[in-house]
Amino acid sequence: MQNDEDVRWDQKEMPFTEHLRELRNRLLISLATVGGIAVLLFLPSQYVIRWMVHTYFQGVQLHAFGPADVIITEFKFSIVGGIVVGLPVLLYQTWMFVVPAIHPRTRRMVYGYLAPSILLAFTGLAFAHFIVIPRVVHALLLITNAVATPTFGVGPTLNFVLILLGIFAIIFQMPIVLVGLARLGIVSGATLRRYRRHAFFGFFVLGGVAAPDGNPLTMALIALPMYALYEISIWIIALLERSWRPQSSLNPSAASRAGDPS
Secondary structure, rough: OOOOHHHHOOOOOOOOOHHHHHHHHHHHHHHHHHHHHHHHHHHHHHHHHHHHHHHOOOOEEOOOOOOOHHHHHHHHHHHHHHHHHHHHHHHHHHHHHHHOOOOOHHHHHHHHHHHHHHHHHHHHHHHHHHHHHHHHHHHHHHHHHHHHOOOOOEEEEEHHHHHHHHHHHHHOOOHHHHHHHHHOOOOOOOHHHHHHHHHHHHHHHHHHHHHHOHHHHHHEEEEEEEEHHHHHHHHHHHHHHHHHHHHHHHHHHHHHHHHOOO
């Protein structure tokens, strides 16, 4: 039985110029949001940077190799902070731009996955903060101290930390992506199980590409969580497929449309 929203839904055509006008307005709102938050975070950024250095690089003094290194680093950190803090506004503006072309069933699926996605992103940040970054930094310092005196620049050091935090916030979205693809009928639990070995190899290749320092430990700490999340996704999909199957068998036409929301 179709929902009233499904019956009323249609893709209303808009002139191309109207699309451009709406895109411009939403981009301006997004840029103003990020810029405003970045301005507010610029002064506090130096204290956050000091905290990050003390937390991850205890006993290591950072150096500025140019007169503008520190202010550029603080500016960069403020922009990243503006994007992170303003992410709800950015996602809202993006969603409101694309939602008219999305079928109501797909919209409900996106709404249902939003809270788990945010939770997994914070889990990824916590994993990087408590497990990955301390171990990677410790290993790199041991290697460096064996042959040289650590002299780290403030800019590259902050980039290294931010890249790792961002990588793990994205990596931990894997269950959401795979479950969503399975719900749309693009993949299945059986397919994912069949390609376990390929996925394992691919994750280590991706870990080697994504590792900002080329350290084998960093590669492993990126690849192994990805594979663990891959296996967890298989179990989640296997459980959910049991609940999807009865609905499909009761309504064959709905099953045929499951993979094509449009």
